[in-house]
Amino acid sequence: MKLTQAVHYRVEQFVRALTAKHAISEQRVRRAADILSPEARALFVQQAPQDQRHALDVYETLVARGHTDKDLLTAALLHDVGKAAARIPVWQRAIFVLAEHLAPSIVERAAHAGTLRRQGVMTTYANHAEIGARWAEATGCSELAVELIRRHERPVDTRQTECERLLAALQAADNVS
Numbered sequence: 001m002k003l004t005q006a007v008h009y010r011v012e013q014f015v016r017a018l019t020a021k022h023a024i025s026e027q028r029v030r031r032a033a034d035i036l037s038p039e040a041r042a043l044f045v046q047q048a049p050q051d052q053r054h055a056l057d058v059y060e061t062l063v064a065r066g067h068t069d070k071d072l073l074t075a076a077l078l079h080d081v082g083k084a085a086a087r088i089p090v091w092q093r094a095i096f097v098l099a100e101h102l103a104p105s106i107v108e109r110a111a112h113a114g115t116l117r118r119q120g121v122m123t124t125y126a127n128h129a130e131i132g133a134r135w136a137e138a139t140g141c142s143e144l145a146v147e148l149i150r151r152h153e154r155p156v157d158t159r160q161t162e163c164e165r166l167l168a169a170l171q172a173a174d175n176v177s
Contacts, residue, residue, distance in 0.1 A: 024053050032059045035073050039139035044077055046084045055080060057177035062169060072166045074141055075148035076173065082132030082149075086124035096125065129153050 029052070033041045047055065059076040067073065088096070124131065133150035141149075148167055156168045 024049060024056065028056050028060075032056055032073075032077055035070055036077060037140055040074065040078065040136065040141055043081050043084075043135055043139055047081055048084065048087070050090065051080045051083055054177055058170070058173045061173040061177055065169070065173070067169060069166060071142050071144040072148065072170060074136075074145040075152065075166075075170055078132060078136050078141070078145070079149050079152045079170065079174065080128060080132065081135055082128030082130065083125060085128070085131050086121040088121055088125065096122065 029044075032055075033044060036044060044052065044055065055077045058079065059073055062073060062076050129150055129152055133146050136149050137146045144163060144166070147163055148170055151163075151167055152170055152174065156164050156171065159165045159168055
């Protein structure tokens with residue numbers, strides 16, 4: 001993706017984040033959350049509005065593409081839940097995401113070395129997949145759903161196993177949402 005396209009996409013993402021509350025209807029949440037246990041639903045609602053909206057978009061993309069696997073759909077709704085551990089204002093998140101795209105190695109080193117001003121928040125944000133996987137596991141989500149959450153940002157080298165095929169589908173939906 002070219003730099004101008006990436007910046008344009010991130011600006012659109014920022015605007016969607018600012019308007020997220022208005023795009024989350026009770027009907028959308030109810031339809032999607034029916035597949036979650038009460039404990040997993042509680043995790044879903046802990047997410048910031050922009051993350052709830054994104055999760056619903058990913059879920060609905062998968063459903064529109066014909067996916068019915070409960071573990072995959074659960075992972076769609078909870079894949080970014082670990083971000084709830086680091087409450088970051090929308091504008092700061094936008095800056096972090098842009099910096100992550102433009103200079104990922106610098107942001108990664110700074111977050112883990114403690115040189116960023118809000119190092120704890122950035123480290124939490126950078127590790128949200130593992131945090132979310134642990135939370136999902138604690139609420140009784142299946143091993144497969146937990147693994148999909150844990151690996152949702154890691155590249156899929158092959159599609160030989162069911163987990164890899166589902167992970168590729170989750171990532172494809174995540175990338176367009």
